[in-house]
Amino acid sequence: MTKISAAILLAMFGAYTWDELQVVLIMQGFAGISLFSIFLLMALGMAIIFGQMKVINMAHGEFMTLGAYATVVCSYLSETYAPGLFHWYFPVAMIVAFGAAFVLGFLVEISIIRFLYKRPLDTLLATWGLSMIMQETFRQVAGARETSATMPDWLMGSWQPAEGLDIPINGMFLLGVSVLLTAAITINMYYSRAGLRVRATVMNRDMAGAVGINTRLTDRLTFALGCGVAGVAGCAFTTVGSISPTAGSQYIVDTFMVVVFGGAGSIVGTIIAAFTIAQAQSILEFLLSGVLAKVFVLLAVVGVLMIRPQGLIASKIRK
Amino acid sequence: MLEVKNLCVSYGESIIIRDLSFSVAKNETLAIMGRNGMGKTTLMKSMIGMIRARSGSITVDGKDVAKLDSFQRVKAGLGFVPQGRQIFSALTVEENIRTGLETAKVRKIEDWVYKTFPVLDEMKNRKGGNLSGGQQQQLAIARALVSGPKVLLLDEPTEGIQPSIIKDIARTLNELKRLRDLTVVVSEQVLSFTLEIADRLIVIESGAIVHEDPRSSVDEAVISRYLSV
Amino acid sequence: MLPIFEKENGMLYYPTFYEGLEASKNVIYTGQEATQQILWGLDWVAKEKGAKTYFLVGSDYIWPRTSMKIARIHIEKHLKDSKVVGEEFKPLGDTDFKTLINKIKLAKPDVIYTAIVGGSNVSWYKQLKAAGITGESLAKKNQTMLTISTTEDEIRGIGGENCEGFYACMKYFQSLPGDNNTKFVAAFNEMYKDKYKGNAVVGDVTQAAYLGPWLWKATVEKAGSFDIDKIAEASEGIEYKEAPEGYVKIHKNHHLWSKARIGKMRADGQFDVVAESPELIEPNPFPEGYK
Numbered sequence: 001m002t003k004i005s006a007a008i009l010l011a012m013f014g015a016y017t018w019d020e021l022q023v024v025l026i027m028q029g030f031a032g033i034s035l036f037s038i039f040l041l042m043a044l045g046m047a048i049i050f051g052q053m054k055v056i057n058m059a060h061g062e063f064m065t066l067g068a069y070a071t072v073v074c075s076y077l078s079e080t081y082a083p084g085l086f087h088w089y090f091p092v093a094m095i096v097a098f099g100a101a102f103v104l105g106f107l108v109e110i111s112i113i114r115f116l117y118k119r120p121l122d123t124l125l126a127t128w129g130l131s132m133i134m135q136e137t138f139r140q141v142a143g144a145r146e147t148s149a150t151m152p153d154w155l156m157g158s159w160q161p162a163e164g165l166d167i168p169i170n171g172m173f174l175l176g177v178s179v180l181l182t183a184a185i186t187i188n189m190y191y192s193r194a195g196l197r198v199r200a201t202v203m204n205r206d207m208a209g210a211v212g213i214n215t216r217l218t219d220r221l222t223f224a225l226g227c228g229v230a231g232v233a234g235c236a237f238t239t240v241g242s243i244s245p246t247a248g249s250q251y252i253v254d255t256f257m258v259v260v261f262g263g264a265g266s267i268v269g270t271i272i273a274a275f276t277i278a279q280a281q282s283i284l285e286f287l288l289s290g291v292l293a294k295v296f297v298l299l300a301v302v303g304v305l306m307i308r309p310q311g312l313i314a315s316k317i318r319k
Numbered sequence: 320m321l322e323v324k325n326l327c328v329s330y331g332e333s334i335i336i337r338d339l340s341f342s343v344a345k346n347e348t349l350a351i352m353g354r355n356g357m358g359k360t361t362l363m364k365s366m367i368g369m370i371r372a373r374s375g376s377i378t379v380d381g382k383d384v385a386k387l388d389s390f391q392r393v394k395a396g397l398g399f400v401p402q403g404r405q406i407f408s409a410l411t412v413e414e415n416i417r418t419g420l421e422t423a424k425v426r427k428i429e430d431w432v433y434k435t436f437p438v439l440d441e442m443k444n445r446k447g448g449n450l451s452g453g454q455q456q457q458l459a460i461a462r463a464l465v466s467g468p469k470v471l472l473l474d475e476p477t478e479g480i481q482p483s484i485i486k487d488i489a490r491t492l493n494e495l496k497r498l499r500d501l502t503v504v505v506s507e508q509v510l511s512f513t514l515e516i517a518d519r520l521i522v523i524e525s526g527a528i529v530h531e532d533p534r535s536s537v538d539e540a541v542i543s544r545y546l547s548v
Numbered sequence: 549m550l551p552i553f554e555k556e557n558g559m560l561y562y563p564t565f566y567e568g569l570e571a572s573k574n575v576i577y578t579g580q581e582a583t584q585q586i587l588w589g590l591d592w593v594a595k596e597k598g599a600k601t602y603f604l605v606g607s608d609y610i611w612p613r614t615s616m617k618i619a620r621i622h623i624e625k626h627l628k629d630s631k632v633v634g635e636e637f638k639p640l641g642d643t644d645f646k647t648l649i650n651k652i653k654l655a656k657p658d659v660i661y662t663a664i665v666g667g668s669n670v671s672w673y674k675q676l677k678a679a680g681i682t683g684e685s686l687a688k689k690n691q692t693m694l695t696i697s698t699t700e701d702e703i704r705g706i707g708g709e710n711c712e713g714f715y716a717c718m719k720y721f722q723s724l725p726g727d728n729n730t731k732f733v734a735a736f737n738e739m740y741k742d743k744y745k746g747n748a749v750v751g752d753v754t755q756a757a758y759l760g761p762w763l764w765k766a767t768v769e770k771a772g773s774f775d776i777d778k779i780a781e782a783s784e785g786i787e788y789k790e791a792p793e794g795y796v797k798i799h800k801n802h803h804l805w806s807k808a809r810i811g812k813m814r815a816d817g818q819f820d821v822v823a824e825s826p827e828l829i830e831p832n833p834f835p836e837g838y839k
Contacts, residue, residue, distance in 0.1 A: 193417075193426075196410075196414055196417055196418060197418075197421070199407070199409070199410060199414075200407050200410065200418045203407045203408070203409060203410070204405055204407060206369045206389070207401065207405045207407070208407075208418065209368065209369070209388060209389030209390050210367045210368070210369060210389045210393070210399045210401065211393065211399070211418045211419045211421070211462055211463065211466070212389075212390050212393035212394065212418075212419060212420075212421040212422035212423075212466050213390055213418060213421050214388070214390045214421070215388075215389075215390070216388070
């Protein structure tokens with residue numbers, strides 16, 4: 001098998017030495033994994049919210065932007081007032097980003113979402129409106145310019161296990177964050193009281209209330225949690241991307257694709273979808289081109305959804 | 320212990336429960352009987368808050384719960400075993416029981432639960448959906464009881480259960496009433512089962528009470544007539 | 549937008565990078581059209597760095613697409629023994645460049661020639677750095693990264709530490725010497741002191757926008773009228789000697805005669821100007837042989 005694939009690769013990249021190819025292929029493998037972690041981070045928050053209450057949060061991207069701006073503020077404050085701690089501001093920023101997005105999500109649930117639970121189309125519109133309000137607010141407060149959070153040294157550059165082999169540190173960082181976050185959410189979902197409340201409510205809302213679960217509070221906290229996770233994603237993305245009022249809206253399409261493809265709300269499905277799409281995307285991009293890769297991936301996703309509208313992993317939940 | 324006064328419940332325009340009033344004394348077991356479609360389940364659901372009453376009051380141990388959410392009613396002392404059990408099918412047996420602990424004083428499954436329902440102990444890690452009807456019924460009762468209710472509401476507990484097991488359920492319920500100091504409201508169509516557990520019977524028809532008997536003087540013939548189609 | 553200006557007979561002073569292939573009575577193009585920005589810059593890198601192989605990268609819309617087309621033609625037809633070893637476009641706003649960077653590493657071009665815009669810019673530079681491609685690492689291998697889309701404005705968002713040692717071909721840099729520019733930058737800082745606290749950056753496009761009102765003023769004075777038709781007619785030959793970028797003149801085709809310059813990015817977000825075209829370059833929005 002290895003021999004055959006090596007032969008194919010040689011035919012394609014005959015002009016390169018085996019060492020060179022090896023190095024690039026390792027880096028390319030990592031590129032796919034790191035795209036996977038980006039997709040996963042983007043989609044987690046939305047999947048949590050959609051799975052819990054069938055609300056599609058169109059303002060998801062803006063909650064990521066909020067997390068990103070929170071990171072910028074932290075980096076600025078730390079640079080200005082506590083330069084000694086600058087080296088380690090990033091974990092703090094991550095918590096701040098989560099907190100800011102969580103609190104805002106909580107307030108949004110109270111003031112908008114809870115009135116619309118029985119009207120899914122209206123939640124779509126309402127959260128879309130919310131996304132525009134948030135974008136304009138960012139523009140007013142932070143300005144329209146692209147900004148960046150200043151990165152501590154340990155988050156920049158690359159790790160070089162061998163000559164010519166550069167594994168980006170921010171990529172490894174993203175991978176770490178997405179793995180830890182997914183694990184934390186899964187553990188919380190399956191081994192904590194809060195998670196039990198969420199699962200019971202998703203399965204049978206009325207009955208969950210009738211055994212004594214405060215389903216409204218559960219909804220509210222789940223929505224806020226989903227937003228908070230988006231905030232963490234936004235914070236993590238400052239290591240690779242830019243921050244501008246509209247930065248989040250650029251993620252919403254991919255996010256949506258991953259969540260729907262994965263089977264709307266199941267965490268396992270989201271992981272599988274993020275992995276599949278990311279690998280397809282990065283392999284196709286390597287062999288063809290960025291734009292073509294995107295076209296083929298979208299077509300493939302549409303095709304799969306036509307055959308399997310429920311997504312990869314259908315939730316076995318009634319209601 | 321439980322007092323329902325002038326309760327009216329409707330789905331949109333159609334009124335299901337009309338100006339219904341009854342009360343249940345502490346440690347009493349009241350059976351609500353009636354044919355299908357006469358409003359038994361609606362009455363039970365409106366007592367636990369799955370359906371909002373249009374008017375009237377529901378008082379549990381002196382507290383009016385008619386305007387509260389379900390979970391607050393559970394806190395106030397109601398426990399609910401719904402028609403068809405409504406087990407959380409993808410949760411394990413143990414997790415199902417733990418959902419009932421939300422409002423409990425002690426947030427762990429106490430020993431008496433598995434002692435009363437040994438079969439649940441054996442099946443602890445199975446998914447709720449994989450249990451038989453009778454096992455699910457025990458699970459539903461355990462789930463309702465762990466919150467420490469003063470009043471237990473059971474909606475048609477014998478529906479879809481094998482006759483041989485119905486007797487077991489009756490025996491368990493009687494034992495639990497004594498053990499857990501319970502007041503019980505049960506809706507039923509099976510008279511034999513009712514007679515084993517109830518202290519008093521009322522019959523409803525089209526959402527109103529049409530007949531009432533203490534168990535000591537039940538006229539089985541009259542009630543059977545109400546229950547037959 | 550153009551049809552509206554033409555229909556309503558308005559006047560637009562248009563300052564951004566654009567693809568050329570356009571000229572209108574109702575527009576004065578104060579930025580560089582594609583050939584002004586591209587051809588001399590490519591000649592420079594071929595001569596100074598001895599570059600032979602090029603990898604073209606752009607955001608996927610008309611300006612980079614056209615620019616890269618012109619660049620490819622120039623490289624293949626006019627630069628000796630030179631060839632394009634890769635050409636890639638990424639969707640606007642895309643933030644994942646790792647795969648593309650791997651392809652570039654594999655292709656080992658002498659020049660990475662880029663026109664990436666907007667939010668993608670930040671990701672592009674950060675990921676280049678993370679993949680070990682820096683000004684320093686390129687210089688070691690005699691490779692050059694040359695961009696036509698990154699100005700001081702973008703670098704503020706990207707962070708100078710991610711860009712150090714890369715090159716840009718523009719007509720204006722904030723660090724240009726000369727009184728005109730020093731005064732302009734000082735005045736700009738004074739005007740926006742509340743907003744930028746004296747740290748304002750002025751990029752190529754900002755300067756081009758600044759030219760607009762002055763050119764208009766001079767034209768109105770020459771025409772002796774605010775009438776659009778007269779302004780359009782009088783525009784040819786209008787000069788602005790004190791422009792921050794230096795002397796400019798409006799061409800018959802409503803574009804500016806201007807110089808092209810190469811700047812090398814510094815960690816503080818400014819450029820060292822390392823080369824400058826000796827003469828003003830004639831604007832040529834419909835370049836023969838480049839279409």
